[in-house]
Amino acid sequence: MGKLERHATIADVAALAGVSVGTASKALNGRGSLREETRMRVREAARQLSFEANAGARSLHSGRTYTVGMITTDTIGRFSIPVLMGAEDALGAGEMSVFLCDGRDDPIREQYYVKTLLSRRVDGMIVTGRRTEARAPIGANLPVPVVYAFISSADPGDCSVVPDEAGGARKAVEHLLAVGRTRIAHITGPEHHNSARVRAAAATERLAEDGLSLVAPPLFGGWSEVWGRQAVGILLAGRTEFDAVFCGSDQIARGVCDALRAAGRRVPQDVALIGFDNWDVMTEACQPPLTSIDLDLEGLGRSAAQMLLAAINGSPSPGRHAHPCRLVVRESTVRESTTVPLP
Template sequence: MASRGPSLPRITDVAALAGVSTSTASKALNDTGQLREETRERVRRAAEQLGFTPDSRGRALSSGRSYTVGLITTDSSGRFSIPIMLGAEDALSAGEMALVLCDTRDDPLREQHYLRSLVSRRVDGIIVTGRRTEAREPIDVPIPVVYAFSPSTDPADTSVIVDDHGGASSTVRHLLSLGRRRIAHVTGPATHNSARARAAATIESAGDAFVGEPMHGEWSERWGRHAVDVLLRCCGDEVDAISCGSDQIARGVCDRLRELGRSVPDDLAVTGYDNWSVMALASRPPLTTVDLELEELGRRTAQLLLDAIADNPHPGLVEMPTRLVTRESTLGT
């Protein structure tokens, strides 16, 4: 068919085909009023035959709701916000709510523009998400808002975040359960909240088994490779496990260890973080890592927003559990 098809059938077309008045057709399709079942059925058949779809905007206007939620994201690259968005969309669509996407590209002016536009569209609520786990300034709108991944600085807001403490602790407990007793930690910049939180949880969980200081650098494979050189020079055979703050770093660690003739996990066990499949599965060997369960985080965010829209807000911080995924980098083949 051509891009521009015939115009939409109207309720008057349905009424004409069924041989009833427009108001009877409307009652039949909305299951209201007192009509004979036979009449209702005739109208329904006419609607089906014509491909009639009721205009949901009237319902929206009369109910004072738009059945629409806005999603504000600062994360154009999408690594973290995309799964959150898909989870939220999944939960919302089950309730016949539409998700409007607003990508601010980290531009405060763009964010203000989007907020005005969403309010003028009378969206029922807004989800705000970002690429960092640092808390952000709340947005100022007179409708329900839930923050996902990047929490609001205001504790009275509802924010849904990843339990990074639990995630990092789970890798350490796993390494200890495998008999590892000298664990080093290689991670991202000390200026990043996620790197600091994971490092602190690693130190706390490892206790006496922790070696040296957390090694902070870029979130990159290159830093992972370089960190291995630094670590082996300083501590050599003292280390039997390296827990990493990201899968990219862990993949670089594995590559460099292999190049130096060290076996993973026989000589050193390695763990990642994120369960980013393009890294975790392509790594040689594949990585034991922490899945952030971001789709589930998105679903939970949407549910909390639906609650708030229904006048049942849940102020405060919700920490979502992570999931440890074990693979060859700790278990061997």
């Protein structure tokens, strides 16, 4: 009868990496203030030895389950899936598992999931959704930390990580100014929608800093291509002179581009066009490809997860944290031979 194979222990990993057992444990569990080189050396030693940490033993030792709950109201997944991917990137480094729950905008269903996650003794929760306006807290005096991602909590004492939509709108206007456009129109979504109001206000304020204003009051409508086409018709019927259009979403921009082409206006030669969200389905289908503001949802998810890990380890970050957006330049604002400084 053959000898039973001996499984590698944390002590074996520490010896191979040339560190103490405590340091090896911290490196594998994502805890402590260690140099990245040390963490990588320990993880490589663990890989060579095929070492697998015993989750049950870790849980008994630390009082943690190394699991996080994520509750979303975004049934389509347009926003929550990138946030989830970013969160998993950050949590995976600490070998955390994620339970994803779809609340479907139903408060009763949502509370059921809160109770279920707590019964599973999750170490913390991330709450996300498709709207950017503040929502009611998911619970009061919960026994685990909660971080709101993309959406924010109405309680200023909660930790919320949200896209800097005002900063993104400013970047859009600054880019149009950089390519020499000064007669800018703004077409966006419903006025009751928080994102539409924030983006329109920021665009107006940024133009005012240069002594400029929009060529017409912001055109509020729907988040659709149909509205984009209708809004161009309104501008043209009013004989409004414009050399650029900043759109509150990529869907609107796609409709605007179609309407401009039908009216004999060339993009970007006659009218520079920029969208918001950097949704590849729209930006790549647009002709020419659409310049847009990217919300960096995966980066936002990583930031939210890192803040949750810090809170789990005793260092919460209460308040509203704005995650920067970024400008992605394509041919709808800049001809291929043109070089433009990025804001």
